[in-house]
Amino acid sequence: xxxxxxxxxxxxxxxxxxxxxxxxxxxxxxxxxxxxxxxxxxxxxxxxxxxxxxxxxxxxxxxxxxxxxxxxxxxxxxxxxxxxxxxxxxxxxxxxxxxxxxxxxxxxxxxxxxxxxxxxxxxxxxxxxxxxxxxxxxxxxxxxxxxxxxxxxxxxxxxxxxxxxxxxxxxxxxxxxxxxxxxxxxxxxxxxxxxxxxxxxxxxxxxxxxxxxxxxxxxxxxxxxxxxxxxxxxxxxxxxxxxxx
Amino acid sequence: xxxxxxxxxxxxxxxxxxxxxxxxxxxxxxxxxxxxxxxxxxxxxxxxxxxxxxxxxxxxxxxxxxxxxxxxxxxxxxxxxxxxxxxxxxxxxxxxxxxxxxxxxxxxxxxxxxxxxxxxxxxxxxxxxxxxxxxxxxxxxxxxxxxxxxxxxxxxxxxxxxxxxxxxxxxxxxxxxxxxxxxxxxxxxxxxxxxxxxxxxxxxxxxxxxxxxxxxx
Ligand SMILES: Nc1ncnc2c1ncn2[C@@H]1O[C@H](COP(=O)(O)OP(=O)(O)OP(=O)(O)O)[C@@H](O)[C@H]1O
Ligand SMILES: [Mg+2]
Numbered sequence: 118x119x120x121x122x123x124x125x126x127x128x129x130x131x132x133x134x135x136x137x138x139x140x141x142x143x144x145x146x147x148x149x150x151x152x153x154x155x156x157x158x159x160x161x162x163x164x165x166x167x168x169x170x171x172x173x174x175x176x177x178x179x180x181x182x183x184x185x186x187x188x189x190x191x192x193x194x195x196x197x198x199x200x201x202x203x204x205x206x207x208x209x210x211x212x213x214x215x216x217x218x219x220x221x222x223x224x225x226x227x228x229x230x231x232x233x234x235x236x237x238x239x240x241x242x243x244x245x246x247x248x249x250x251x252x253x254x255x256x257x258x259x260x261x262x263x264x265x266x267x268x269x270x271x272x273x274x275x276x277x278x279x280x281x282x283x284x285x286x287x288x289x290x291x292x293x294x295x296x297x298x299x300x301x302x303x304x305x306x307x308x309x310x311x312x313x314x315x316x317x318x319x320x321x322x323x324x325x326x327x328x329x330x331x332x333x334x335x336x337x338x339x340x341x342x343x344x345x346x347x348x349x350x351x352x353x354x355x356x357x358x359x360x361x362x
Numbered sequence: 363x364x365x366x367x368x369x370x371x372x373x374x375x376x377x378x379x380x381x382x383x384x385x386x387x388x389x390x391x392x393x394x395x396x397x398x399x400x401x402x403x404x405x406x407x408x409x410x411x412x413x414x415x416x417x418x419x420x421x422x423x424x425x426x427x428x429x430x431x432x433x434x435x436x437x438x439x440x441x442x443x444x445x446x447x448x449x450x451x452x453x454x455x456x457x458x459x460x461x462x463x464x465x466x467x468x469x470x471x472x473x474x475x476x477x478x479x480x481x482x483x484x485x486x487x488x489x490x491x492x493x494x495x496x497x498x499x500x501x502x503x504x505x506x507x508x509x510x511x512x513x514x515x516x517x518x519x520x521x522x523x524x525x526x527x528x529x530x531x532x533x534x535x536x537x538x539x540x541x542x543x544x545x546x547x548x549x550x551x552x553x554x555x556x557x558x559x560x561x562x563x564x565x566x567x568x569x570x571x572x573x574x575x576x577x578x579x
Pocket of ligand 1: 133136138156157158159160161162163164165
């Protein structure tokens, strides 16, 4: 067994009622890989990400995290989620808590880390994402880009093995996209394993190790960014790429 | 007018006793009602059919019968069977009633909180219960303050009905005073003044809380 394999998905199927949203998905994410998911709206990208941290429960197939096949019957999914961080399109910061309170919430409440230690570590993370001067403000006073960087720091505070990003820059004004992508790029360079749904093809090309193109609940094509973007093999991929460029 | 002022001054110690009972009744019943409301609100959003039905049945019962009937049923039920003091029978009746409305207020407030908040908490490894307690409910309560304040005002005024089981709160004092002196209008008028003052005070408190919360946001 390859110990470098962080996530392995085999024949994953997901239904919403009669709607077949994920169809026999196979996916492998090695440690320190950055995998970028692209595809049209409704193709199942978010659902796939949400299955990976068990916010949605698969109907069928295997999800293997760090060598361990995870099933809701046999695993405490909360424990798994501690190791799989997630960043959302709309940030989902806790508006009634200050920035530092957002960051220390899970470490203190879930892991039982002492508040003083959590604050110290939280401040280091906020410094890292460039928000060293914003510890004590409420999220409502931040720009979208700053909010998303706090959300990233909040997820990192749990010291996850993997980070999932669901369109982290789609809700941002164009001029704020760069700062969030820069933070993500830095994270990738430090070796974080990441699965990223994004429409930022520049980011996919520059930071992605793999690009996965999804259509209608299936993985249509999978490859290195240069292969997939410059020499797509499938007609669907070509059509998709020309539609977004 | 001078007659009204005269009676007001003559009776203020009686009415202050009544006022004190009204305040104690309202505080006790609304405190209990808040937890009843929270409990049934959580049943209603539990996504477990049987629990939702229980909550629906309770709310239907409260909405479908007059408060005075609820007070009498609880009074004769409780006082005769378990021998609790009249005050607590009255408080229980009022709490049972307000609880249903508070449940609906809290349920609405919880459901108005963005779903992303629960997801964010869960994605960090927090349990549903912990996310509810630490993330959803604090936001829901803030949002519910105006409606809860309104319901508390209604609760205070409704407490006048427990005079019918014999409690000498403001309305009870006015009723006895009015009939003893054959001067109903003056006594009920004075009762109205006391209620207006309490409601004014509570309104100011609620406004103050709302303003303070608006600042911290
Ligand atoms: N909770 C749900 N209940 C029912 N259907 C759902 C639910 N969530 C998603 N769907 C459906 O599943 C399909 C895939 O949705 P998903 O959100 O995964 O797509 P996506 O690729 O992320 O799209 P987008 O780019 O718009 O975010 C869509 O048809 C969507 O309507
Ligand atoms: Mg999506």
